[in-house]
Amino acid sequence: MRISPDEWVFWVWRGFELNATIAFTWAIMALLVAISFLVTRRLSDDEQISPFQNCLEVLVTGLGDQIRDITRQDPGRYLPFVGTLFIFIATANLFSVVPGYVAPTGSLSTTTALALSVFVAVPVFGVAARGIGGYLKQYFQPTPLMAPFTIISEFSRTIALAIRLYGNAMSGAMIVGILISVTPFFFPVIMQLFGLLTGLIQAYIFAVLAMVYIASAAQAEETTLEPNQTSNKER
């Protein structure tokens, strides 16, 4: 039994292995880029918009509203990064109903890469919002004694972020594999459907946690909004 899609190698070229993780990641990236390109090529601001544009607008404004609710800040700066994380992980997990597909999030390499990008994004957004001095000052915020623990928690939450997504995606595939050998045909389908829900929730969790970490580093006091004050729903 393959425990990770890393071990499923399609072809080898000069020591470079094209395994299932990379191939399916590229496939999802190509799919997302192609859909976004085709839809945004003909954007209209009339009253008549195409259903695909409508779908993308719902997605983007929904993500923006969620970010605004969580951080009480203007989502414009965070939307590209956090939204990309959510859409990529959600697509990667939801495609696992397609036969022959293995979710690249079921590989520890993918989730570690995603968690590392969050790990890098936290100081980048923090420095951008508060300056280097303001960002570094929060390590010594209550007392300087807390600085080592803050640094340890930065690393441990990155590891936790990676293992959580990996464990959830891998356990879904693994349980289906075990159930197929024990009680075929019916229960694997149920677990597969349950895996869709878990995959979507995990994508949401990953994006929310990334947003919480970034927002806690980039907390600028003067830009705090009241919740839902500028929400599109109430206009």
Next chain:
Amino acid sequence: MDSLGIIGAVSILTAGLTIAIGSIGPAFGEARAASQALSAIAQQPDEANTITRTLFVSLAMIESTAIYCFVVSMILIFANPFWAAALQAGG
């Protein structure tokens, strides 16, 4: 029993214990979180959106301890480093 058999037996036993004990705590925690959230929604139905979102996030964070135990037991069964080392030394 040779060393390979001992490693295999201990790995399987430990994997079972890991997932058994490791799922007790998160089960209690999730039950408590869900019941608290339900009573909070019953008291304040207007805040159901916020409560549900926070509930999902906290459920996933509670559940991740069970997921860590699951990952450890899967490593013990399917990708045991000591098993591989003993196989290599023996063969």
